[in-house]
Amino acid sequence: MIVSDPTPTAAPERDHDARVSSPVGLHRVLEPTGDAVTLPQAAQRLDARPELWDDEVRIAVDTLNLDAASYRQLAGKHTRDGRVDGAAVRAEVLDIVATRGKMQNPVTGSGGMLIGTVEAVGPDSPLGLAVGDRVATLVSLSLTPLAVTDGLERWDGLSEQVPAAGHAILFGRSIAATLPDDLDPHLALMVMDVCGAPALVERVVGEYAARGVAPTVAVLGGAGKSGSLSLAAARAAGAARTIGVVPVEREREVLERSGLADAVVLADARSPLGLAAAVESAGGPADVTVVCVDVPGCEQPAILATAQGGTIIFFSMATNFAAAALGAEGLAADVRMLVGNGYVPGHAETALRLVREVPAVRDLFEGRLAAETSGSAGSDA
Structure with missing residues (x-):
């Protein structure tokens, strides 16, 4: 059984029930396949479609937080005459997410984390989350299936925190924390990124x-x-x-x-x-x-x-x-x-x-x- 999403997707159709879901996300790995299949963090490409397997959770993304090493590399690559070309940084992040189905800097291998709102919960999810919970993911974006739907139009490419719209998928063996009520969500994201x-x-x-x-x-x-x-x-x-x-x-x-x-x-x-x-x-x-x-x-x-x-x-x-x-x-x-x-x-x-x-x-x-x-x-x- 899967939890369906009513929004059409342009991704190629595939029978979710053809493979049993894995709590560590092996079922979301698109490349490599067969005997070379690997865990999501080391994978070249993930399936970021919004439909859920029974033990997964879908998060409506609010903000991405790129890890410091990754952002430094991207900003350095796109610096001209001492100024960071934010538009070029934004374009590269969008390309990485679109190509890999996750945010994993191909140079540093690292990703970051995100905050958002729980949008759907599979019936067998062990994470204890409920629809509507505001959460920060405590697993790296380098292994989190991710799709961005707004072109990161609200981000100038000049900071690690990235306003974004889209969705992310948590596996059965992922980690997330409910955002505290007494702290600004973006402050909490900063803290949890390095906790x-x-x-x-x-x-x-x-x-x-x-x-x-x-x-x-x-x-x-x-x-x-x-x-x-x-x-x-x-x-x-x-x-x-x-x-x-x-x-x-x-x-x-x-x-x-x-x-x-x-x-x-x-x-x-x-x-x-x-x-x-x-x-x-x-x-x-x-x-x-x-x-x-x-x-x-x-x-x-x-x-x-x-x-x-x-x-x-x-x-x-x-x-x-x-x-x-x-x-x-x-x-x-x-x-x-x-x-x-x-x-x-x-x-x-x-x-x-x-x-x-x-x-x-x-x-x-x-x-x-x-x-x-x-x-x-x-x-x-």
Whole structure:
């Protein structure tokens, strides 16, 4: 059985009942097929038609949030004479969605997330959602079937948040969170987009605290979205000292005013010796280093800035994990390296709690939201 949509679709007809639905979305993979079929995130093209299998949910899209690494790549590609060509960025995003049936940047491999309203729920959906719920998806757009119907006409291509009309499909094993009533939906979207970072930092620092160790935590990109939340989470979980690393003076001033870090240092996260020296000058090396910047080349600098026996958490989609592993080996660095996969049980609740309870975090997010609305925000994570 499927839940039908009354709106005609130009997509080629196919018998939904010819294949059993998969809770991880295999039934939506159009390319590759046969023995080469893969999970939706790695697929070249997904079936984004609005008709539902029994365990799926359809979301009427309100806003897409492109992840920082993806937007930075697109904006950089379409920058002319120092100015981003927003129309060209918009056209490329539309082409990606139309071609792939999802928003997955072919260069970075990443996507983002979205907010919208539940439009239809299959009778066997395990997600606990109801028609009319306002939700944020907590799974990447890189694996979410997506169709855009308005040509993104309300988006100027100059920010990560994209007003949009269309629909998206959640599988039986997807994740979504109901939007809170006490926060602006676009603010909540910003927070939930990076909610995996503070939750994992809280877990890791909590592990140190459980052993009677109060660690020094350095966050690269500490003035950004995931960075500011990570600093707040580290302090709340028992860090002895927090160090925020930022690349420019403007961000240093912002982070120092916030009080989220015990020390704020100016350093290029891509400079091995420069980063290590900056972190050491602020009380390092760090027991826990959190990489939240969306530029490549931060792997070995992060290793050098971390104490032997320490932990590095990579939250950037720009991370080259081969460079991280081989770099640690080449430097004879005894460090534990964790991939921030974006999901920790209770991650949305953790991030929203920090925004509610730490005024400095909320101020940073509201300031960033205002800047994005005016088209002047950067694209750090």
